[in-house]
Amino acid sequence: MVFSSNPLSLSVPDPTFDTWLRDSGYLEILDQHSSAPTTTSSTTTSTTTMTATTATATGLFISFFSHILTLLSLFTLNPFSKLATDDFSGQTPSWTRSFFADCRSYSFPSGSDQARLRVNENVKRYARNYASLFILFFACTLYQMPLALIGLISSLALWDIFKFCDVRWAWDRYPVIRQVMVRAVQCVTAVVLICLNVQMALFCALGVSYTVMILHAAFRKLTPAKQPAHQR
Template sequence: MAFSANPFSLSVPDPAFESWLRDSGYLELFDHRTSAAAATSASDDAVSTITGGFSASLLSRFATLFSLLAINPFSKLAPDDFAGDTPLWTTGFLGSVDSYSFPSSSQQARMRIHENIKRFARNYAMLLIVFFACALYQMPVALAGLLASLALWELFKFCSDKWEFDRYPAIRQFLIRVAQCATVVLLTLLNVQMALFYGFAISYGVMILHAAFRKLSPSMKPSGQR
Protein backbone atom coordinates (compact mmCIF):
# COMPACT_ATOMS: atom_id res chain seq x y z
CA MET A 1 0.00 0.00 0.00
CA ALA A 2 1.48 3.33 -1.07
CA PHE A 3 0.95 6.54 0.85
CA SER A 4 0.73 9.87 -0.89
CA ALA A 5 2.97 12.69 0.24
CA ASN A 6 1.51 15.20 2.65
CA PRO A 7 1.53 18.60 0.91
CA PHE A 8 1.62 20.37 4.31
CA SER A 9 4.69 18.50 5.54
CA LEU A 10 7.91 20.41 6.02
CA SER A 11 10.96 19.06 4.21
CA VAL A 12 14.26 20.11 5.79
CA PRO A 13 17.55 19.40 3.96
CA ASP A 14 19.87 17.04 5.81
CA PRO A 15 22.71 19.58 6.29
CA ALA A 16 20.29 22.12 7.76
CA PHE A 17 18.76 19.52 10.06
CA GLU A 18 22.18 18.35 11.19
CA SER A 19 23.24 21.95 11.81
CA TRP A 20 20.12 22.49 13.92
CA LEU A 21 20.88 19.35 15.93
CA ARG A 22 24.43 20.56 16.50
CA ASP A 23 23.45 24.10 17.52
CA SER A 24 20.66 22.92 19.83
CA GLY A 25 22.88 20.40 21.59
CA TYR A 26 20.88 17.30 20.65
CA LEU A 27 23.92 15.59 19.13
CA GLU A 28 25.69 15.64 22.50
CA LEU A 29 22.53 14.54 24.29
CA PHE A 30 22.01 11.66 21.89
CA ASP A 31 25.64 10.56 22.24
CA HIS A 32 25.46 10.60 26.04
CA ARG A 33 22.14 8.75 26.10
CA THR A 34 23.52 6.09 23.75
CA SER A 35 26.62 5.62 25.89
CA ALA A 36 24.53 5.40 29.08
CA ALA A 37 22.18 2.86 27.51
CA ALA A 38 25.15 0.76 26.35
CA ALA A 39 26.68 0.84 29.84
CA THR A 40 23.37 -0.22 31.40
CA SER A 41 22.99 -3.04 28.90
CA ALA A 42 26.54 -4.23 29.63
CA SER A 43 25.89 -4.30 33.38
CA ASP A 44 22.62 -6.19 32.91
CA ASP A 45 24.38 -8.81 30.78
CA ALA A 46 27.26 -9.27 33.23
CA VAL A 47 25.64 -12.40 34.65
CA SER A 48 25.54 -14.10 31.25
CA THR A 49 29.27 -13.67 30.55
CA ILE A 50 29.97 -17.19 31.77
CA THR A 51 27.68 -18.67 29.12
CA GLY A 52 29.27 -16.91 26.18
CA GLY A 53 28.16 -13.31 26.67
CA PHE A 54 31.75 -12.17 27.05
CA SER A 55 32.77 -13.58 23.69
CA ALA A 56 29.73 -12.03 22.02
CA SER A 57 30.56 -8.65 23.55
CA LEU A 58 34.18 -8.98 22.46
CA LEU A 59 33.16 -9.83 18.90
CA SER A 60 30.80 -6.87 18.88
CA ARG A 61 33.62 -4.53 19.92
CA PHE A 62 35.94 -5.95 17.29
CA ALA A 63 33.21 -5.42 14.68
CA THR A 64 32.85 -1.80 15.80
CA LEU A 65 36.62 -1.27 15.53
CA PHE A 66 36.77 -2.83 12.06
CA SER A 67 33.86 -0.62 10.96
CA LEU A 68 36.10 2.41 11.52
CA LEU A 69 38.08 1.38 8.43
CA ALA A 70 35.00 1.81 6.24
CA ILE A 71 34.16 5.32 7.49
CA ASN A 72 35.14 8.31 5.39
CA PRO A 73 36.12 10.82 8.10
CA PHE A 74 36.31 13.76 5.69
CA SER A 75 32.89 13.38 4.05
CA LYS A 76 31.32 16.20 6.11
CA LEU A 77 34.44 18.33 6.53
CA ALA A 78 34.15 21.84 5.07
CA PRO A 79 36.76 24.57 4.51
CA ASP A 80 34.97 26.72 7.09
CA ASP A 81 35.91 24.18 9.78
CA PHE A 82 39.53 25.38 9.51
CA ALA A 83 38.58 29.05 9.76
CA GLY A 84 37.61 29.12 13.45
CA ASP A 85 39.73 29.23 16.57
CA THR A 86 41.77 26.20 17.58
CA PRO A 87 40.13 24.39 20.53
CA LEU A 88 42.22 24.19 23.68
CA TRP A 89 44.46 21.13 23.68
CA THR A 90 43.86 20.34 27.35
CA THR A 91 40.20 20.92 28.17
CA GLY A 92 38.85 20.93 24.62
CA PHE A 93 40.81 18.41 22.59
CA LEU A 94 42.14 15.97 25.18
CA GLY A 95 39.62 16.44 27.99
CA SER A 96 39.53 14.22 31.05
CA VAL A 97 39.32 10.46 31.44
CA ASP A 98 35.52 10.70 31.58
CA SER A 99 35.56 12.32 28.13
CA TYR A 100 36.21 8.95 26.46
CA SER A 101 34.13 5.82 26.06
CA PHE A 102 34.01 2.89 23.69
CA PRO A 103 31.40 3.51 20.96
CA SER A 104 28.44 1.22 21.46
CA SER A 105 27.88 0.74 17.72
CA SER A 106 29.28 1.66 14.34
CA GLN A 107 26.55 4.31 13.98
CA GLN A 108 27.67 6.05 17.15
CA ALA A 109 31.32 5.81 16.06
CA ARG A 110 30.45 7.35 12.68
CA MET A 111 28.53 10.20 14.33
CA ARG A 112 31.41 10.91 16.72
CA ILE A 113 34.04 10.81 13.97
CA HIS A 114 32.20 13.17 11.63
CA GLU A 115 31.37 15.65 14.39
CA ASN A 116 34.71 15.58 16.23
CA ILE A 117 36.68 16.00 13.02
CA LYS A 118 34.63 19.10 12.22
CA ARG A 119 35.24 20.49 15.70
CA PHE A 120 38.93 19.59 16.02
CA ALA A 121 39.98 20.01 12.37
CA ARG A 122 42.72 22.51 13.26
CA ASN A 123 44.05 20.26 16.03
CA TYR A 124 44.28 17.27 13.71
CA ALA A 125 46.00 19.40 11.05
CA MET A 126 48.61 20.45 13.61
CA LEU A 127 49.12 16.84 14.62
CA LEU A 128 49.79 15.98 10.96
CA ILE A 129 52.47 18.67 10.80
CA VAL A 130 54.04 17.46 14.07
CA PHE A 131 54.14 13.80 13.00
CA PHE A 132 55.52 14.77 9.58
CA ALA A 133 58.24 16.85 11.26
CA CYS A 134 59.08 13.91 13.56
CA ALA A 135 59.30 11.59 10.55
CA LEU A 136 61.63 14.04 8.81
CA TYR A 137 63.75 14.25 11.97
CA GLN A 138 64.17 10.47 11.88
CA MET A 139 65.00 10.62 8.15
CA PRO A 140 67.71 13.28 7.69
CA VAL A 141 68.10 12.48 3.99
CA ALA A 142 64.42 13.20 3.41
CA LEU A 143 64.74 16.41 5.41
CA ALA A 144 67.67 17.45 3.21
CA GLY A 145 65.59 16.67 0.12
CA LEU A 146 62.69 18.81 1.35
CA LEU A 147 65.02 21.72 2.13
CA ALA A 148 66.69 21.30 -1.27
CA SER A 149 63.34 21.44 -3.06
CA LEU A 150 62.39 24.61 -1.17
CA ALA A 151 65.78 26.12 -2.08
CA LEU A 152 65.17 25.17 -5.72
CA TRP A 153 61.91 27.11 -5.82
CA GLU A 154 63.46 30.06 -4.04
CA LEU A 155 66.21 30.07 -6.68
CA PHE A 156 63.63 29.96 -9.44
CA LYS A 157 61.75 32.91 -7.88
CA PHE A 158 64.99 34.88 -7.54
CA CYS A 159 65.94 34.24 -11.18
CA SER A 160 62.41 35.05 -12.34
CA ASP A 161 62.50 38.42 -10.57
CA LYS A 162 66.04 39.21 -11.70
CA TRP A 163 65.64 38.41 -15.39
CA GLU A 164 61.94 39.36 -15.53
CA PHE A 165 60.58 36.11 -16.92
CA ASP A 166 57.08 37.60 -16.70
CA ARG A 167 57.75 39.33 -20.01
CA TYR A 168 58.25 35.91 -21.64
CA PRO A 169 55.26 33.72 -20.64
CA ALA A 170 56.31 30.78 -22.80
CA ILE A 171 59.81 30.64 -21.31
CA ARG A 172 58.48 31.11 -17.78
CA GLN A 173 55.95 28.29 -18.23
CA PHE A 174 58.68 26.00 -19.59
CA LEU A 175 60.94 26.73 -16.62
CA ILE A 176 58.09 26.07 -14.19
CA ARG A 177 57.54 22.64 -15.74
CA VAL A 178 61.27 21.91 -15.51
CA ALA A 179 61.33 22.96 -11.86
CA GLN A 180 58.29 20.79 -11.10
CA CYS A 181 59.88 17.73 -12.70
CA ALA A 182 63.15 18.38 -10.87
CA THR A 183 61.25 18.69 -7.57
CA VAL A 184 59.40 15.41 -8.08
CA VAL A 185 62.63 13.58 -8.97
CA LEU A 186 64.46 15.09 -6.01
CA LEU A 187 61.71 14.28 -3.50
CA THR A 188 61.38 10.74 -4.85
CA LEU A 189 65.11 9.96 -4.78
CA LEU A 190 65.48 11.25 -1.21
CA ASN A 191 62.36 9.42 0.11
CA VAL A 192 60.43 12.49 1.19
CA GLN A 193 57.23 10.69 0.15
CA MET A 194 57.96 8.00 2.76
CA ALA A 195 58.21 10.60 5.52
CA LEU A 196 54.92 12.09 4.33
CA PHE A 197 53.35 8.63 4.27
CA TYR A 198 54.51 7.83 7.81
CA GLY A 199 53.33 11.18 9.13
CA PHE A 200 49.95 10.87 7.44
CA ALA A 201 49.45 7.23 8.48
CA ILE A 202 50.22 7.89 12.16
CA SER A 203 48.18 11.09 12.32
CA TYR A 204 45.26 9.39 10.51
CA GLY A 205 45.25 6.51 13.01
CA VAL A 206 45.41 8.87 15.98
CA MET A 207 42.65 11.02 14.49
CA ILE A 208 40.28 8.10 13.87
CA LEU A 209 40.77 6.58 17.32
CA HIS A 210 40.50 9.92 19.13
CA ALA A 211 37.42 11.00 17.19
CA ALA A 212 35.67 7.64 17.70
CA PHE A 213 36.36 7.37 21.45
CA ARG A 214 35.98 11.07 22.31
CA LYS A 215 32.51 11.82 23.63
CA LEU A 216 30.67 14.72 22.08
CA SER A 217 30.93 17.72 24.36
CA PRO A 218 28.79 20.86 24.09
CA SER A 219 30.16 22.92 21.21
CA MET A 220 31.61 26.28 22.15
CA LYS A 221 29.89 29.21 20.42
CA PRO A 222 30.91 32.85 20.38
CA SER A 223 29.44 34.92 23.20
CA GLY A 224 27.32 36.96 20.81
CA GLN A 225 25.81 33.93 19.08
CA ARG A 226 22.56 32.37 20.29
Protein backbone atom coordinates in the same frame (compact mmCIF):
# COMPACT_ATOMS: atom_id res chain seq x y z
CA MET B 1 21.38 16.63 31.13
CA VAL B 2 20.93 12.92 30.42
CA PHE B 3 18.05 11.46 28.45
CA SER B 4 17.73 7.84 29.55
CA SER B 5 14.61 7.52 27.45
CA ASN B 6 12.53 9.54 25.05
CA PRO B 7 10.62 12.06 27.23
CA LEU B 8 8.18 12.60 24.38
CA SER B 9 7.64 8.91 23.70
CA LEU B 10 3.86 9.24 24.00
CA SER B 11 3.68 11.64 21.05
CA VAL B 12 7.01 11.54 19.18
CA PRO B 13 8.73 8.33 18.04
CA ASP B 14 12.41 7.79 18.87
CA PRO B 15 13.74 8.30 15.30
CA THR B 16 11.95 11.64 15.03
CA PHE B 17 13.23 12.71 18.43
CA ASP B 18 16.80 11.74 17.49
CA THR B 19 16.49 13.71 14.26
CA TRP B 20 15.33 16.75 16.22
CA LEU B 21 18.31 16.44 18.57
CA ARG B 22 20.69 16.21 15.61
CA ASP B 23 19.17 19.19 13.78
CA SER B 24 19.04 21.29 16.96
CA GLY B 25 22.69 20.74 17.76
CA TYR B 26 22.20 18.62 20.88
CA LEU B 27 24.65 16.00 19.66
CA GLU B 28 26.03 15.35 23.14
CA ILE B 29 22.55 14.30 24.29
CA LEU B 30 22.19 12.08 21.25
CA ASP B 31 25.58 10.56 22.04
CA GLN B 32 24.58 9.81 25.64
CA HIS B 33 21.23 8.48 24.48
CA SER B 34 22.82 6.07 21.99
CA SER B 35 25.39 4.87 24.54
CA ALA B 36 22.85 4.27 27.33
CA PRO B 37 22.66 0.55 28.13
CA THR B 38 19.39 -1.15 27.41
CA THR B 39 18.04 -3.28 30.24
CA THR B 40 15.92 -6.30 29.59
CA SER B 41 14.09 -8.40 32.15
CA SER B 42 14.93 -12.08 32.20
CA THR B 43 11.93 -14.40 32.36
CA THR B 44 13.87 -17.61 32.81
CA THR B 45 16.62 -18.71 35.20
CA SER B 46 19.51 -21.03 34.48
CA THR B 47 19.02 -24.50 35.84
CA THR B 48 22.56 -25.80 35.58
CA THR B 49 26.05 -24.39 35.99
CA MET B 50 27.02 -25.58 32.49
CA THR B 51 24.21 -23.57 30.92
CA ALA B 52 25.25 -20.42 32.80
CA THR B 53 28.89 -20.89 31.79
CA THR B 54 27.95 -21.40 28.15
CA ALA B 55 25.74 -18.31 28.16
CA THR B 56 28.54 -16.24 29.72
CA ALA B 57 31.10 -17.46 27.18
CA THR B 58 28.69 -16.77 24.33
CA GLY B 59 28.00 -13.28 25.64
CA LEU B 60 31.71 -12.52 25.96
CA PHE B 61 32.36 -13.79 22.43
CA ILE B 62 29.52 -11.71 20.99
CA SER B 63 30.72 -8.61 22.89
CA PHE B 64 34.32 -9.14 21.73
CA PHE B 65 33.24 -9.71 18.13
CA SER B 66 31.02 -6.60 18.15
CA HIS B 67 33.91 -4.51 19.51
CA ILE B 68 36.18 -5.79 16.74
CA LEU B 69 33.57 -4.94 14.12
CA THR B 70 33.19 -1.45 15.59
CA LEU B 71 36.96 -0.89 15.45
CA LEU B 72 37.12 -2.10 11.86
CA SER B 73 34.19 0.12 10.89
CA LEU B 74 36.16 3.18 12.05
CA PHE B 75 38.50 2.85 9.08
CA THR B 76 35.59 2.66 6.63
CA LEU B 77 34.27 6.07 7.69
CA ASN B 78 34.99 9.27 5.82
CA PRO B 79 36.04 11.73 8.56
CA PHE B 80 36.25 14.61 6.10
CA SER B 81 32.70 14.32 4.74
CA LYS B 82 31.40 17.26 6.78
CA LEU B 83 34.66 19.17 7.09
CA ALA B 84 34.71 22.71 5.69
CA THR B 85 37.37 25.38 5.34
CA ASP B 86 35.66 27.43 8.05
CA ASP B 87 36.56 24.73 10.59
CA PHE B 88 40.22 25.79 10.28
CA SER B 89 39.55 29.52 10.62
CA GLY B 90 38.41 29.60 14.24
CA GLN B 91 40.43 29.38 17.43
CA THR B 92 42.21 26.18 18.35
CA PRO B 93 40.33 24.37 21.15
CA SER B 94 42.19 24.01 24.42
CA TRP B 95 44.49 21.00 24.39
CA THR B 96 44.05 20.20 28.08
CA ARG B 97 40.42 21.03 28.84
CA SER B 98 38.79 20.36 25.48
CA PHE B 99 40.93 18.11 23.28
CA PHE B 100 42.48 15.65 25.74
CA ALA B 101 40.29 16.37 28.82
CA ASP B 102 40.19 13.57 31.42
CA CYS B 103 39.58 9.83 31.29
CA ARG B 104 35.85 10.30 31.90
CA SER B 105 35.58 12.03 28.53
CA TYR B 106 36.30 8.79 26.69
CA SER B 107 34.28 5.64 26.14
CA PHE B 108 34.14 2.82 23.64
CA PRO B 109 31.47 3.55 20.99
CA SER B 110 28.45 1.30 21.39
CA GLY B 111 28.21 0.72 17.64
CA SER B 112 29.11 1.97 14.20
CA ASP B 113 26.33 4.59 14.27
CA GLN B 114 27.66 6.20 17.42
CA ALA B 115 31.23 5.97 16.09
CA ARG B 116 30.18 7.73 12.88
CA LEU B 117 28.40 10.46 14.88
CA ARG B 118 31.44 11.08 17.06
CA VAL B 119 33.95 11.03 14.20
CA ASN B 120 31.99 13.47 12.02
CA GLU B 121 31.47 15.93 14.87
CA ASN B 122 34.85 15.68 16.62
CA VAL B 123 36.80 16.08 13.38
CA LYS B 124 34.94 19.35 12.78
CA ARG B 125 35.49 20.55 16.34
CA TYR B 126 39.18 19.63 16.62
CA ALA B 127 40.28 20.14 13.01
CA ARG B 128 42.99 22.61 14.02
CA ASN B 129 44.27 20.26 16.73
CA TYR B 130 44.51 17.37 14.28
CA ALA B 131 46.31 19.59 11.76
CA SER B 132 48.81 20.60 14.46
CA LEU B 133 49.37 16.95 15.34
CA PHE B 134 50.07 16.15 11.68
CA ILE B 135 52.68 18.92 11.51
CA LEU B 136 54.24 17.60 14.72
CA PHE B 137 54.35 14.02 13.43
CA PHE B 138 55.77 15.19 10.10
CA ALA B 139 58.48 17.19 11.87
CA CYS B 140 59.37 14.17 14.04
CA THR B 141 59.52 11.96 10.94
CA LEU B 142 61.83 14.40 9.16
CA TYR B 143 64.01 14.47 12.27
CA GLN B 144 64.29 10.69 12.10
CA MET B 145 64.94 10.80 8.32
CA PRO B 146 67.63 13.48 7.70
CA LEU B 147 67.79 12.76 3.97
CA ALA B 148 64.07 13.51 3.64
CA LEU B 149 64.60 16.78 5.50
CA ILE B 150 67.44 17.68 3.14
CA GLY B 151 65.25 16.81 0.15
CA LEU B 152 62.39 18.98 1.39
CA ILE B 153 64.69 21.95 2.05
CA SER B 154 66.35 21.47 -1.35
CA SER B 155 62.96 21.50 -3.09
CA LEU B 156 61.94 24.71 -1.36
CA ALA B 157 65.29 26.29 -2.21
CA LEU B 158 64.92 25.23 -5.83
CA TRP B 159 61.58 27.00 -6.13
CA ASP B 160 62.99 30.09 -4.43
CA ILE B 161 65.76 30.17 -7.04
CA PHE B 162 63.18 29.80 -9.80
CA LYS B 163 61.14 32.68 -8.36
CA PHE B 164 64.24 34.88 -8.16
CA CYS B 165 65.20 34.09 -11.76
CA ASP B 166 61.61 34.67 -12.90
CA VAL B 167 61.64 38.16 -11.42
CA ARG B 168 65.26 38.89 -12.40
CA TRP B 169 64.91 38.09 -16.10
CA ALA B 170 61.18 38.80 -16.45
CA TRP B 171 60.21 35.41 -17.82
CA ASP B 172 56.57 36.43 -17.76
CA ARG B 173 57.25 38.27 -21.04
CA TYR B 174 58.18 34.92 -22.60
CA PRO B 175 55.33 32.52 -21.77
CA VAL B 176 56.83 29.57 -23.65
CA ILE B 177 60.20 29.82 -21.91
CA ARG B 178 58.55 30.29 -18.55
CA GLN B 179 56.33 27.23 -19.08
CA VAL B 180 59.36 25.14 -20.06
CA MET B 181 61.26 26.27 -16.96
CA VAL B 182 58.29 25.49 -14.71
CA ARG B 183 58.05 21.95 -16.11
CA ALA B 184 61.79 21.49 -15.70
CA VAL B 185 61.73 22.62 -12.07
CA GLN B 186 58.76 20.34 -11.39
CA CYS B 187 60.64 17.35 -12.82
CA VAL B 188 63.76 18.14 -10.79
CA THR B 189 61.66 18.56 -7.65
CA ALA B 190 59.95 15.21 -8.20
CA VAL B 191 63.31 13.48 -8.68
CA VAL B 192 64.71 15.05 -5.50
CA LEU B 193 61.64 14.15 -3.43
CA ILE B 194 61.60 10.56 -4.66
CA CYS B 195 65.33 9.92 -4.36
CA LEU B 196 65.51 11.31 -0.81
CA ASN B 197 62.33 9.49 0.39
CA VAL B 198 60.34 12.60 1.22
CA GLN B 199 57.18 10.80 0.10
CA MET B 200 57.90 8.03 2.64
CA ALA B 201 58.17 10.58 5.46
CA LEU B 202 54.92 12.17 4.33
CA PHE B 203 53.20 8.78 4.14
CA CYS B 204 54.34 7.82 7.66
CA ALA B 205 53.17 11.13 9.10
CA LEU B 206 49.81 10.82 7.34
CA GLY B 207 49.32 7.24 8.51
CA VAL B 208 50.11 7.95 12.15
CA SER B 209 48.12 11.20 12.31
CA TYR B 210 45.12 9.64 10.55
CA THR B 211 45.07 6.68 12.96
CA VAL B 212 45.33 8.99 15.98
CA MET B 213 42.59 11.23 14.60
CA ILE B 214 40.17 8.35 13.94
CA LEU B 215 40.71 6.70 17.33
CA HIS B 216 40.52 9.96 19.28
CA ALA B 217 37.42 11.15 17.43
CA ALA B 218 35.64 7.82 17.92
CA PHE B 219 36.45 7.38 21.61
CA ARG B 220 36.03 11.05 22.59
CA LYS B 221 32.57 11.68 24.01
CA LEU B 222 30.59 14.54 22.54
CA THR B 223 30.29 17.56 24.78
CA PRO B 224 28.42 20.84 24.27
CA ALA B 225 30.08 22.86 21.52
CA LYS B 226 30.19 25.93 23.77
CA GLN B 227 31.21 25.27 27.32
CA PRO B 228 29.45 27.39 30.00
CA ALA B 229 31.55 30.31 31.16
CA HIS B 230 32.96 30.08 34.67
CA GLN B 231 31.50 32.71 36.92
CA ARG B 232 33.84 34.59 39.20
